Amino acid sequence: MDGYRIGELAHMAGTTTRTLRFYEEAGLLAPSGRSERGYRLYRSADADRLQEILLLRRCGVAVRDIGPLLSTSPAERAELLARHLDRLRDELRRLARLIATVERTLATLEGEDHMADDEKFEGFKRDLVEANEKRHGAEARGRYGDDAVDESNRKMLKMSKQEYGDFRALEEQIRSELERAVDAGDDPAGETGERICGMHRAWLGFTWPSYSAEAHRALAESYVADDRFRSYYDRSVEGCAAWLRDAVAAHAR
Numbered sequence: 001m002d003g004y005r006i007g008e009l010a011h012m013a014g015t016t017t018r019t020l021r022f023y024e025e026a027g028l029l030a031p032s033g034r035s036e037r038g039y040r041l042y043r044s045a046d047a048d049r050l051q052e053i054l055l056l057r058r059c060g061v062a063v064r065d066i067g068p069l070l071s072t073s074p075a076e077r078a079e080l081l082a083r084h085l086d087r088l089r090d091e092l093r094r095l096a097r098l099i100a101t102v103e104r105t106l107a108t109l110e111g112e113d114h115m116a117d118d119e120k121f122e123g124f125k126r127d128l129v130e131a132n133e134k135r136h137g138a139e140a141r142g143r144y145g146d147d148a149v150d151e152s153n154r155k156m157l158k159m160s161k162q163e164y165g166d167f168r169a170l171e172e173q174i175r176s177e178l179e180r181a182v183d184a185g186d187d188p189a190g191e192t193g194e195r196i197c198g199m200h201r202a203w204l205g206f207t208w209p210s211y212s213a214e215a216h217r218a219l220a221e222s223y224v225a226d227d228r229f230r231s232y233y234d235r236s237v238e239g240c241a242a243w244l245r246d247a248v249a250a251h252a253r
Helices: 006-013 017-025 044-058 063-070 074-109 117-144 146-157 161-184 191-204 213-225 227-233 240-251
Strands: 040-042
Touching: 006 017, 006 040, 006 044, 017 044, 040 044, 044 063, 044 074, 063 074, 117 146, 161 191, 161 240, 191 213, 191 240, 213 227, 213 240, 227 240
Parallel strands: none
Antiparallel strands: none
């Protein structure tokens, strides 16, 4: 039968013959036949299957999980690849901004251009807005409404260099203060809790269009209920998220 030899298919796919043999051993990609001399031969359908395998691997799918996915419907596989395409486009936009920032910075250092301070931080702010939108956007919009979230994003993007630096510095200070309070066994309903609650309210003021104690308490509650928030606050000292929740519950006004 006619077909591609293993080396030909590996070269065409930009991979190695060793990889193709590994996929064969894993039960993912068997050659359609053999030549008279016993060489593996692959047809166009095998190349299509290899393309899907490689795409799934690029999506981060483990080899052991690819087999069941290849057995799903074309629509289900298309949905998975569409989600991956969205992530790739997000990453492309992020890289494009980073490249533009580096190019402008180099031009400034070489005396060919002048880069305003706000331009230096524009890419970082946009990355932060997009990351927050991806992780929490749907939930935040459902809870607070599109107008509030859009205004919060606008406030972030309009931050000056000084404001952005203060925003990130206060964020780190809150985490450090929380860790010290938990390590020391301080009461969140006490003076330290009141001070950290005030710091957290000030931090929210950088991006929130308006403040309410009810919204503050609801957000702090989500720090404990949501694993993403809890792992952020508890990444060095366990219990920080719950301590902050209790401090806000006691002192938010």
